[in-house]
Amino acid sequence: MLRGELVQWNDSRGFGFILADGGERYFVHISNIGRIATRPRQGDFVSFAPAKGQDGRLQARSVSILGANPKPTLAQMRRGAEMPAHSTWRVPLAGLMVVLIVVGLLLGRLSWPLAALYALMGVISFFAYGRDKQFAETGQWRIPEVTLLVLDLCFGVIGGLLGQDVFRHKTRKPGYIATTLLISGVHLLWIAGFAVGFIPPDVFAELRNIVP
Numbered sequence: 001m002l003r004g005e006l007v008q009w010n011d012s013r014g015f016g017f018i019l020a021d022g023g024e025r026y027f028v029h030i031s032n033i034g035r036i037a038t039r040p041r042q043g044d045f046v047s048f049a050p051a052k053g054q055d056g057r058l059q060a061r062s063v064s065i066l067g068a069n070p071k072p073t074l075a076q077m078r079r080g081a082e083m084p085a086h087s088t089w090r091v092p093l094a095g096l097m098v099v100l101i102v103v104g105l106l107l108g109r110l111s112w113p114l115a116a117l118y119a120l121m122g123v124i125s126f127f128a129y130g131r132d133k134q135f136a137e138t139g140q141w142r143i144p145e146v147t148l149l150v151l152d153l154c155f156g157v158i159g160g161l162l163g164q165d166v167f168r169h170k171t172r173k174p175g176y177i178a179t180t181l182l183i184s185g186v187h188l189l190w191i192a193g194f195a196v197g198f199i200p201p202d203v204f205a206e207l208r209n210i211v212p
Contacts, residue, residue, distance in 0.1 A: 015030065
């Protein structure tokens with residue numbers, strides 16, 4: 001194993017270069033860096049196994065960032081080392097929205113296109129949370145949190161709540177939880193407005209005509 005410094009790092013693309021103590025530069029990809037609690041940063045000191053790629057370029061394998069806190073393994077998480085408490089409100093909240101949508105449809109107060117939009121975006125959001133949890137467990141490039149929240153905001157909130165609960169994902173960060181609650185509250189009021197007749201059923205059609 002050699003030692004060196006991460007002298008160049010492109011976080012958006014997940015690769016950089018290590019300057020070894022002997023003066024050689026080694027290419028390093030995020031997939032060859034051990035699981036850590038934070039992203040790699042320029043200036044990190046590392047240990048690594050030297051190798052050569054198919055193009056003959058020097059590469060770093062089995063890279064460990066010295067002094068970084070290791071991220072818990074999947075086995076540790078399954079044993080409960082970092083397992084968040086199970087949700088007690090996400091499934092009931094998602095269920096309440098579904099019930100209100102069904103009531104709105106049966107009473108003719110909520111349009112079928114709007115219900116279909118919630119269903120479609122809910123499926124997309126649900127699987128997005130599942131994929132991001134898989135990426136987190138395998139150390140792959142993650143789906144940005146803002147992307148997940150935008151999916152929830154854009155009518156995917158029911159699937160997002162279920163995805164958080166089923167995959168035990170994004171259930172510990174206070175800021176993320178607060179944003180999820182805000183998005184859920186907005187959609188709950190919106191759906192309830194249709195179900196009780198406070199919002200006319202043709203409002204959604206009018207909104208679709210306004211949006212270019």
